[in-house]
Amino acid sequence: MNYNTVDILLVEDNAEDAELTIYQLKKYNMANNLCHVKDGEEAIEYLFASANVKEQNENLNSLKLILLDIKMPKVNGIEVLKKIKSDPRTKTIPIVILTSSKEDPDIKSCYDLGANSYLVKPVNFEGFAEAIKNLGLYWLLLNHPPIR
Amino acid sequence: MHNIPPKKNIFNFLSFQHLSLKKRLPLLIFILLLIVIVSFSLATYLTIWKSTEKIGKERLRSLTGELATMLSQSTGNMVSLHKKTAKNDSLREYATLGNAGLESTVLNLLKKLRTDSSVILVELIDNKGKKLLGYSEASPGLQAQLHQKWSSLLHPKKTDSGQVLNMFSLAGTIYYPIITPVSRNSGSGPNLVSWRQMVTAPGSVEQINNLMGRGASLAIGNKDGSLWTDLNRPIQGPAVAITDAEEYFTYKASSGNLVIAATQPISNSSWRVLIEYSKEAMLESANRFLKWLILIGGILLLAGIITTWQMSSNITGPLNQITDAAIAISKGDYTIPVNTKRNDELGKLAHAFEEMKQQVQFTQAKLENKVKERTAQLEAVNKELEAFSYSVSHDLRAPLRGIIGFTSILEDKYTNQLDDEAKRLTNIIKRNTIKMGSLIDDLLSFSKFSRQDLLKINFSTSDIITEIITDMDSATKKVEWDIQALPHTFGDINSIRQVWVNLISNALKYSGNSATPRIEIGSYSEGGQIVFFIKDNGVGFDTKYMDKLFKVFQRLHSTKEFEGTGVGLAIVEKIISRHGGKVWAKAEKDNGATFFFSLPSQ
Numbered sequence: 076m077n078y079n080t081v082d083i084l085l086v087e088d089n090a091e092d093a094e095l096t097i098y099q100l101k102k103y104n105m106a107n108n109l110c111h112v113k114d115g116e117e118a119i120e121y122l123f124a125s126a127n128v129k130e131q132n133e134n135l136n137s138l139k140l141i142l143l144d145i146k147m148p149k150v151n152g153i154e155v156l157k158k159i160k161s162d163p164r165t166k167t168i169p170i171v172i173l174t175s176s177k178e179d180p181d182i183k184s185c186y187d188l189g190a191n192s193y194l195v196k197p198v199n200f201e202g203f204a205e206a207i208k209n210l211g212l213y214w215l216l217l218n219h220p221p222i223r
Numbered sequence: 224m225h226n227i228p229p230k231k232n233i234f235n236f237l238s239f240q241h242l243s244l245k246k247r248l249p250l251l252i253f254i255l256l257l258i259v260i261v262s263f264s265l266a267t268y269l270t271i272w273k274s275t276e277k278i279g280k281e282r283l284r285s286l287t288g289e290l291a292t293m294l295s296q297s298t299g300n301m302v303s304l305h306k307k308t309a310k311n312d313s314l315r316e317y318a319t320l321g322n323a324g325l326e327s328t329v330l331n332l333l334k335k336l337r338t339d340s341s342v343i344l345v346e347l348i349d350n351k352g353k354k355l356l357g358y359s360e361a362s363p364g365l366q367a368q369l370h371q372k373w374s375s376l377l378h379p380k381k382t383d384s385g386q387v388l389n390m391f392s393l394a395g396t397i398y399y400p401i402i403t404p405v406s407r408n409s410g411s412g413p414n415l416v417s418w419r420q421m422v423t424a425p426g427s428v429e430q431i432n433n434l435m436g437r438g439a440s441l442a443i444g445n446k447d448g449s450l451w452t453d454l455n456r457p458i459q460g461p462a463v464a465i466t467d468a469e470e471y472f473t474y475k476a477s478s479g480n481l482v483i484a485a486t487q488p489i490s491n492s493s494w495r496v497l498i499e500y501s502k503e504a505m506l507e508s509a510n511r512f513l514k515w516l517i518l519i520g521g522i523l524l525l526a527g528i529i530t531t532w533q534m535s536s537n538i539t540g541p542l543n544q545i546t547d548a549a550i551a552i553s554k555g556d557y558t559i560p561v562n563t564k565r566n567d568e569l570g571k572l573a574h575a576f577e578e579m580k581q582q583v584q585f586t587q588a589k590l591e592n593k594v595k596e597r598t599a600q601l602e603a604v605n606k607e608l609e610a611f612s613y614s615v616s617h618d619l620r621a622p623l624r625g626i627i628g629f630t631s632i633l634e635d636k637y638t639n640q641l642d643d644e645a646k647r648l649t650n651i652i653k654r655n656t657i658k659m660g661s662l663i664d665d666l667l668s669f670s671k672f673s674r675q676d677l678l679k680i681n682f683s684t685s686d687i688i689t690e691i692i693t694d695m696d697s698a699t700k701k702v703e704w705d706i707q708a709l710p711h712t713f714g715d716i717n718s719i720r721q722v723w724v725n726l727i728s729n730a731l732k733y734s735g736n737s738a739t740p741r742i743e744i745g746s747y748s749e750g751g752q753i754v755f756f757i758k759d760n761g762v763g764f765d766t767k768y769m770d771k772l773f774k775v776f777q778r779l780h781s782t783k784e785f786e787g788t789g790v791g792l793a794i795v796e797k798i799i800s801r802h803g804g805k806v807w808a809k810a811e812k813d814n815g816a817t818f819f820f821s822l823p824s825q
Contacts, residue, residue: 091628092621092624094628095628134388176617178613195626197660198620198654198656198659198660199627200624201627202626204631
């Protein structure tokens with residue numbers, strides 16, 4: 076997907092989970108400029124190794140939120156988080172971990188690495204829907220993005 | 224291991240059971256040696272003493288005999304000379320008839336009798352005691368004194384025998400008479416009397432002393448004991464009466480020493496000889512022997528003690544060494560060495576001990592390695608399980624999210640085409656899926672609490688409970704809480720917190736229906752354990768099903784009545800039993816329930 080002003084990057088390997096998230100965001104008109112990548116490798120490529128460098132820079136400037144899953148094949152979320160937070164071009168982008176793991180070590184690692192927030196995907200959809208709605212409202216509309 | 228106190232009886236005391244071996248052996252041997260040496264010495268000494276005494280006595284007797292014979296000879300000579308003179312016809316005639324013409328002849332005869340200066344006076348005395356004729360070169364005074372003695376003399380009964388009669392003392396000098404009757408008739412008739420002074424040349428005294436030997440003293444005395452002399456002067460007589468019975472006399476002499484004495488009569492006289500032998504001198508050799516015995520005995524004893532002390536040290540030393548090494552091993556110290564140089568029983572013991580020590584060491588090391596291995600294995604397995612349940616929970620939840628999510632989207636997108644029945648059905652789908660999610664969570668929780676290591680610390684029970692109650696917010700609003708002062712808990716804070724969470728939420732849940740829910744939390748101690756309890760006034764349960772209460776997924780109420788998966792109490796039971804405590808409950812249907820759990824005190 077190549078939108079000029081991507082404001083949300085969704086990193087999620089499970090297609091159905093992604094669909095649910097996108098459905099919710101769409102419901103509140105927050106999915107217009109959303110980019111979905113299917114694993115860590117694609118995420119890194121998108122952020123750092125895109126063929127079209129100009130496009131990449133524009134995207135990096137416009138990203139308001141990265142929704143990051145942890146458990147993904149190839150390169151997992153923690154690795155991606157590390158990479159993002161260690162690169163000056165991307166380290167200020169707000170990252171919300173959206174995962175099904177509520178294991179303490181994961182939570183700790185993510186915060187240690189500088190994640191902005193940690194959400195656990197509940198089985199119950201209503202709760203999830205509410206959370207996504209609030210998430211979107213907060214990070215896309217309320218929050219003032221960092222200046223890059 | 225403890226020492227059995229020895230039975231207090233005389234046998235044990237006598238064999239010194241209460242002393243260490245090191246002291247006991249030498250002591251017993253010392254006593255044995257002592258008894259042997261003393262009894263042997265005593266026996267020998269007594270034998271020696273007896274024979275010394277016997278020899279001494281025999282010597283005394285023979286000496287006495289010799290001296291008596293010697294003195295008898297001398298008195299015998301005196302008497303026979305006297306007799307010869309008394310038999311002289313002229314003298315006889317003069318004495319009986321009083322022929323004056325014979326006076327000068329008789330005087331000459333009398334003069335001849337004065338053989339030396341010890342003869343003081345020679346006189347003829349008639350039967351009435353009157354002096355007929357006399358020859359003397361002594362003072363008249365002395366002569367008169369001597370003559371006066373005539374009347375007090377005891378006359379011999381035999382007629383033709385002459386005799387030396389009792390000695391007597393005049394002014395410290397000793398005199399004695401020799402009397403020979405002149406006529407043949409007994410008793411009556413004149414007598415020839417020589418009054419002699421007892422004097423013995425120093426040379427002779429010395430000779431006699433040499434003959435007698437050291438420690439003996441000679442005395443001559445009248446048979447009736449009236450006077451005793453040392454051959455020159457009068458001396459104090461012996462303390463006991465001396466008789467002629469063939470005997471030895473034992474008494475304390477005037478010198479203060481104990482003496483043994485023997486006596487013999489001197490023939491031709493009324494005297495006896497007495498030889499005193501100091502007992503000390505007589506038994507001198509025996510006493511010397513005794514001193515040597517004591518000395519040698521002492522040396523033997525000392526040598527014996529030293530030897531046995533050495534011997535027992537030789538035994539107890541290695542024994543103590545092995546004992547010390549054994550004690551050290553029991554504390555885990557394998558470094559104490561044991562001397563294995565000897566070849567006797569103790570050496571064998573030491574060798575065997577060393578081998579055993581090595582075996583123990585080896586086995587212990589092996590066991591420790593095994594334990595390390597097993598622990599590592601268990602830890603590995605635990606980690607695997609941990610990872611397993613983690614991925615299981617993650618992977619199981621994802622599809623559940625899918626089911627609920629898409630069902631909701633379905634409801635959302637096609638809400639106009641779905642009638643009430645359809646909506647009811649989708650709700651059922653969603654509800655069951657949520658339930659499945661809870662089950663997975665609960666199972667994971669249960670598994671975690673079964674495997675986790677417990678980190679036991681002391682923490683405030685009241686603080687935890689207050690936290691939980693505050694967290695549980697809405698449900699607790701209308702509940703009346705009665706929480707007593709609670710002691711600190713010693714246990715794993717997270718697990719115990721989970722216990723309280725489960726118990727309190729149960730209490731809330733099951734009393735939620737009553738008008739005035741009341742929950743009481745308290746504790747008491749019993750038998751070294753602290754017991755906590757939580758009591759509610761809710762629906763309670765039928766105790767008929769008590770044994771199902773704490774089992775996984777077992778419930779005593781339907782989900783319609785009260786929601787729940789039936790894992791809460793199983794988790795409580797698992798946690799508490801891993802702490803070493805117990806859980807139990809009391810309840811009545813519709814009359815509340817009380818749940819108890821005990822924890823061992825720190």
